[in-house]
Amino acid sequence: MESLDKSNGEKKWLRHSRIGFIGSGKMAKALVHGFLGNNKISLENPLWISGRSKGSIQSFLEEFESHKIHTTLDNRELVNNTDLVFLCVKPLQAEEVLREISAIIASKVFISVVAGLTIKNITQLLSHCMVVRAMPNLPCQIGKGVIPYALNRDQDTKNGEMVGLIHYLFSLLGHPIQISEDLMAAATALVGCGPAYVCMLMIGLIEQAKAYGFPDLEAIQLMNEMVLGTLSLLMETKRSPEKLLSEVKTPRGITEAATQVMVRKGWEDILLEAIEAAKKKAETLEANFK
Template sequence: MDAGKTLEGVGKVGFVGAGNMAQAIGGALLRTGLLKASNIYVSSPSNTNKGPWIHFGTHTTTENGCVVENSDVIFLAMKPIYLDAALVDIKNTLKQPVSNKLFVSLLAGVPLKVLEEKIHRIVPDARVIRVMPNTPVLVGAGCSVFSCGTTATKKDAEVVKMMLSTGGICQEISESLIDAAGGLSGCGPAYVYLIIEALSDGAVKMGVPRAMATQFASQTVLGAAKMVLETGKHPGQLKDEVCSPGGTTICGIHALEKGGVRSTLMEAVEAATKRAAELGKNK
């Protein structure tokens, strides 16, 4: 597959920040053949996260400006608290003025208005799109949402959706919903990992070997999710179909309800959403 033709002229992609989320997106782009390693540039201030990128065969550097100069699409993939420092480094390490760049922010809580204001100081005609992906993008099972800035084009949206769809589903939404969507899909894998670990612990408590328990718990969660997506049935209906009168499952459900599992998971999404809003206000 010719990466440049597939991306309709957008031949090079950069990542300012080399951590887990950048690796997940970059890995998906490489795995599906949408981009070649030679068309990816990655910057990181240290060697801590560079190992996987070097293994991929991508260009790596410590200078953010090098990434911006050589890329058509630049993912801002650092932690939100490092945004200002990363932009200063871009400005200080640019060898020449640049234009016609699309910046894609992965920064939780930082609104488009703030991103545009800060980025335009360095690249006045930059277009900006804000994305909330999740790490299962790496294995083709991600869930990503995005919102476009004031100058982002329809083509920009198509390119971002194409890239993120290589790792799962991707949908454009209103920015007013992006913190809440991130509190669900962006943070949600961590909630599910905790649930898988707890289910495994329960099986171990009842005598099942750990490796077997974790495998069974993981497959059970995967299967339940596929049932919801592929049957189109409401989760409550699918739950009822498993709960026989006086049976084992309804007893387990009762235990979960007594533990407040629904309320706790709702509060987790709410807490993550509020924290994202707080991060945005700090900017």
């Protein structure tokens, strides 16, 4: 009963929240699709979007034709009209925006999804507001994202109720997980970039299916369903990938012929090196902001 009341309270809070997104690119679109497209809640206040050019605002609006969204080219107008502000610009564009809004952000919740921008960088310019650093990935667009997030110091004790509300807000986009900020570069490399690794695997599988003679659409469907089925089996049966691999790969069988090649060619080393390169890049971005 208590958890039902709690969830009703969170829904009520969110329904009345005034939410804005600074930046009108891919990530802002994914988040807005996630919030507007989920059927758990309908927001009472139209969302606010700010951008740098009329063109990008226009392309944003075309994607959300059936929804009322306020737009502006003035980030300060957005902040003045919202309580929860998402920063969705590129890393190099972030500092200018932070300086622009620093005098009017007090007592609001500021959520940055900018890679490499640390909570310390933000609080140096934006004091007196709650700061959340998050690294959502693009599947947030359909409510199936992963959202690692970190908070500025003491928020758990100082602002516990708001932390719960933020967690609830993120849950509309998929699976939120509060992490220590030290893990943010790793989360960026694994979760933010993760869909790209999966897509590269898919491209290889689909291209090979086409090369063997499957028509294009059939090749895509065959491989999409194979990957979806494998993942669903892992999740529904809580089986580990190692266990499922041992079940598919019988000794001296057909699958083993493939996996031996992957091991010999250093498949795992390539993947680990790629993830490490992404993590280093994220750490370099963090270092450059300091």
